[in-house]
Amino acid sequence: MSASSPKTRRPTIYDVAKLAGVSPSLVSLVLQAPARVSDKRREAVQAAISELGYRPSRAATTLASNRTKSIGLVIDDYRNLWFVDLLRGMESVLSDLGYHVMLADSRPGEHRIKEATDGLLAMHIDALVIAAEPSEPMLARTWVPTVVAGWRMGVPSGADLITNDDDGGGGLAASHLLELGHTRIGHLSGSDGASAHRRAGFRRRIQEAGVDVLIAESQGTSEEDGYAAASWLLDHHPDTTAIFAANDTMAVGAFAVLKARGLRVPNDISVIGYDNSPLAKSRYLDITSVDNRSDVVGINAAHRLLARIEDPAIKPERTLIDPVLVVRSTTSRPAP
Missing domain, CATH: 3.40.50.2300 (Response regulator)
Structure with a gap:
């Protein structure tokens, strides 16, 4: 198999099909359910995808499934790095399933978190993780399956709470x-x-x-x-x-x-x-x-959101994660 990648435009599923010698519908099947395709044809399609540098259109996937495969995450301040492990935990579950996490920083202030959340919802995310203090309008109810990560002064109606103890x-x-x-x-x-x-x-x-x-x-x-x-x-x-x-x-x-x-x-x-x-x-x-085992909070949040996406009727739950003390060099016995 040999061909040059299109130089003047983004490669399409039709380019992949032509190079692999299969139909566009088979390429689509490889992308969505590869186990249903024979090894020989699947390998041909994957080789063509690699050679052309083809990337599936997220917009097309959204139209076909009515889902964006996007999860929104609202944090309160980029300068406070506690959310790094939370994000890593979420992505360890979501990435392999084709989901990606969209991050928004609200900084302190009720209007800021509302703006950050509204911005994510406007992008038609499938679910939302709130790792900041919810604004008053958000407490009534959110539009999508929602998990609040960490103790907050309030939890939106219908949202799960997953937090460190x-x-x-x-x-x-x-x-x-x-x-x-x-x-x-x-x-x-x-x-x-x-x-x-x-x-x-x-x-x-x-x-x-x-x-x-x-x-x-x-x-x-x-x-x-x-x-x-x-x-x-x-x-x-x-x-x-x-x-x-x-x-x-x-x-x-x-x-x-x-x-x-x-x-x-x-x-x-x-x-x-x-x-x-x-x-x-x-x-x-x-x-x-x-x-505070934010990675475990993130893992639990991801699993809970996936379950709520599949069955929106599931009742919200509260989950507590046990903390662990990590002793390093900044504590010792007091001076005599």
């Missing part, structure tokens, strides 16, 4: 620092749903140990918020020996404050984050962190 994770962080011997433990928190659950778990475990609760709460959970919260905490509680940040990004903000004040991690102050994001895994930062 953040209450348990906050308790894990507190227990780790208590077991190391810390009794002056500060917590940097935010105002979103996940932060609220992490704060509640932390507070409960600290109070059980009979230790004072030191909490610096901010509106957001960015590096800047972590910096401001850590500054407030050390201004008001300079004897703090350990800090638990609501996420790894806030922990990085705390590092900047500690460095500016001449305090060493973990010699003077231990620091623990949350999410086990790429920041925490960095060999340079090497942050002790609670792993």
